Amino acid sequence: MHSSSMPSPDVVRLRHMQDAVTIALKMAAGRNGSDLRPLLLNYQSDYNTLSIDDEFMVGTDLLAAPILQSGITSRLVYLPEGTWIDYWTGKQFTGGRTITC
DSSP, X not given: OOOOOOOOHHHHHHHHHHHHHHHHHHHHHHHHSOOXXXXXXXXXXXXXXXXXXXXXXXXXXXEEOOOOSTTOOOOEEEEOSSEEEOTTTOOEEESSEEEEO
């Protein structure tokens, strides 16, 4: 069965961003190997990243912190040093701390 409803603008925007990231990752992987990395590899001098096993970098600029349990709508996310921007809201965060997303 095919639904005739259109996806929301947020879903379309996310899909376009995912497509662009996927293309960039494929190009980078061809040059450098895999570009999905644990935080520790990008932030080796940040000891807070040693024990983080549920966040990862996609390329050099996109931090992914998936929600892994059904029914959960927010989670704690550690941001390494630097300036981070929430994709959905555009809000900027200073790294070196944990936030709730």
